[in-house]
Amino acid sequence: MIRVVLPPHLRGLARITxxxxxxVIGPATQxxxxxxxxxxxxxxxxxxxxxxxxxxxxxxxxxxxxxxLSHELPDAPLPDAVTSGKEPLIILGAIAGG
Amino acid sequence: xxxxxxxxxxxxxAFILTADGKREKWDVSGPHFAGWEMYHLKGxxxxxxxxxxxxxSGWFGQIIQRSDDGGKTWTQPGTPPGEQTTPEGMPKGExxxxxxxxxxxxxxxxxxxxxxxxTQHPWEFKRVWHLEPSLTDAxxxxxxxxxxxxxxxxxxxxSWRELSxxxxxxxGPKWQPGAGGMCLHTVILDPKNPxxxxxxxxxxxxxxxxxxxxxxxxxxxxxxxxxxxxxxxxVGHCVHHIxxxxxxxxxxxxxxxxxxxxxxxxxxxxxxxxxxxxTDFGFAIxxxxxEPETIYVVPIKSDSEHFPLEGKLRVYRSKxxxxxxxxxxxxxxxxxxxxxxxxxxxxxxxxxxxxxxxGTTGGQVYCSADAGDTWAPIVRDLPAVLSVEVQTxx
Numbered sequence: 001m002i003r004v005v006l007p008p009h010l011r012g013l014a015r016i017t018x019x020x021x022x023x024v025i026g027p028a029t030q031x032x033x034x035x036x037x038x039x040x041x042x043x044x045x046x047x048x049x050x051x052x053x054x055x056x057x058x059x060x061x062x063x064x065x066x067x068x069l070s071h072e073l074p075d076a077p078l079p080d081a082v083t084s085g086k087e088p089l090i091i092l093g094a095i096a097g098g
Numbered sequence: 099x100x101x102x103x104x105x106x107x108x109x110x111x112a113f114i115l116t117a118d119g120k121r122e123k124w125d126v127s128g129p130h131f132a133g134w135e136m137y138h139l140k141g142x143x144x145x146x147x148x149x150x151x152x153x154x155s156g157w158f159g160q161i162i163q164r165s166d167d168g169g170k171t172w173t174q175p176g177t178p179p180g181e182q183t184t185p186e187g188m189p190k191g192e193x194x195x196x197x198x199x200x201x202x203x204x205x206x207x208x209x210x211x212x213x214x215x216x217t218q219h220p221w222e223f224k225r226v227w228h229l230e231p232s233l234t235d236a237x238x239x240x241x242x243x244x245x246x247x248x249x250x251x252x253x254x255x256x257s258w259r260e261l262s263x264x265x266x267x268x269x270g271p272k273w274q275p276g277a278g279g280m281c282l283h284t285v286i287l288d289p290k291n292p293x294x295x296x297x298x299x300x301x302x303x304x305x306x307x308x309x310x311x312x313x314x315x316x317x318x319x320x321x322x323x324x325x326x327x328x329x330x331x332x333v334g335h336c337v338h339h340i341x342x343x344x345x346x347x348x349x350x351x352x353x354x355x356x357x358x359x360x361x362x363x364x365x366x367x368x369x370x371x372x373x374x375x376x377t378d379f380g381f382a383i384x385x386x387x388x389e390p391e392t393i394y395v396v397p398i399k400s401d402s403e404h405f406p407l408e409g410k411l412r413v414y415r416s417k418x419x420x421x422x423x424x425x426x427x428x429x430x431x432x433x434x435x436x437x438x439x440x441x442x443x444x445x446x447x448x449x450x451x452x453x454x455x456x457g458t459t460g461g462q463v464y465c466s467a468d469a470g471d472t473w474a475p476i477v478r479d480l481p482a483v484l485s486v487e488v489q490t491x492x
Contacts, residue, residue: 094157
């Protein structure tokens with residue numbers, strides 16, 4: 001199970017509280033985790049990455065194990081601590097706009 | 099007795115204000131969608147308990163919400179149980195999917211418009227500014243979006259299709275963004291002619307279709323904008339808002355960047371009716387529900403100082419269809435007031451006497467239950483108000 005922490009706005013949209021546990025089939029990557037997240041919570045489609053381009057939205061970041069993974073390739077493996085469930089993948093709204 | 103329901107979109111959520119026909123005691127519901135920018139909410143004339151809302155965010159993109167119980171509960175169209183689901187049984191949410199038409203079927207796939215530096219720039223979807231429910235079908239709703247285009251949903255907001263004839267009619271590459279972005283902010287449906295729709299874009303101008311959105315033409319003859327290379331250009335005017343009284347759909351009133359304008363012929367031509375206004379810059383404009391020659395504007399000092407003249411919040415009313423204006427001040431702050439009233443933040447109810455409402459960037463929503471003679475705040479401390487719509491409920 002992959003643990004995912006969503007920003008408050010998206011937790012509200014998906015009507016969930018706290019962390020989400022996602023089962024990913026195959027290698028755990030940013031893409032496969034978001035795919036699984038959108039499949040389970042379709043109302044999140046288009047909110048983390050663009051509907052068409054599938055690019056991460058500019059003001060969203062991916063963090064795990066105190067590292068910014070935002071610029072890793074979407075198919076790069078996530079850290080072992082994330083795939084083992086020890087650490088969560090944190091999807092975070094950037095501090096922007098004052 | 100009739101009731102009124104005021105739908106308020108703000109920078110940090112939506113609020114629903116309700117009262118009986120006296121419009122004195124108000125119940126306030128909200129914030130709905132707290133923390134999100136709620137650009138616009140509007141109810142269906144066919145089914146007043148069906149509300150559509152544009153929920154948007156620079157971080158998370160665009161969401162469409164719908165309520166079928168007058169705003170008590172909300173859902174993204176397409177998500178209610180029982181509709182199409184994923185293999186895991188969860189409902190699919192595609193209500194936020196706005197994709198510009200680039201198909202060969204449209205004949206004119208248009209992918210660029212003019213950018214601030216004069217170069218061509220790709221069309222990029224940002225948000226929905228205005229939702230206009232159909233006058234005849236509760237499942238049909240139009241969305242005016244940024245970058246400027248008109249979309250239509252015929253399944254209650256679940257899926258959206260662009261009416262691409264607007265962008266493709268020929269002048270699209272000349273459109274360019276105003277300071278607030280290149281937004282299609284005004285959608286007016288003609289109640290007597292089902293094929294006729296008016297829209298307005300900042301900063302391209304006004305456009306009309308007479309065949310339900312297949313073909314469009316600019317309707318900017320008579321507009322004069324000193325700040326563009328050709329002051330009388332076919333497109334390029336910064337139209338802020340247009341209003342119509344449903345009983346006379348050929349008569350339109352426009353608040354342009356500067357100038358208040360009037361058309362007698364469905365936008366074929368315009369003439370200025372700013373008259374004795376102290377400044378004719380502004381955003382909001384609306385028409386009395388029962389007196390089609392009575393119109394309201396909120397003059398703003400200038401395009402560089404977006405607040406009322408002299409710190410006095412004054413609505414101006416013309417009972418002569420323009421040119422002769424009177425200030426309405428009773429109940430409005432007459433000192434130290436430096437708010438703005440945005441283009442979609444004024445509305446009227448259809449009670450007798452006609453109620454007039456507007457919201458401010460300072461978070462106040464004012465109501466006049468006597469057609470503008472006197473005003474009182476319904477609420478004073480909301481987030482900045484982006485839009486106000488009113489439903490008169492029997």
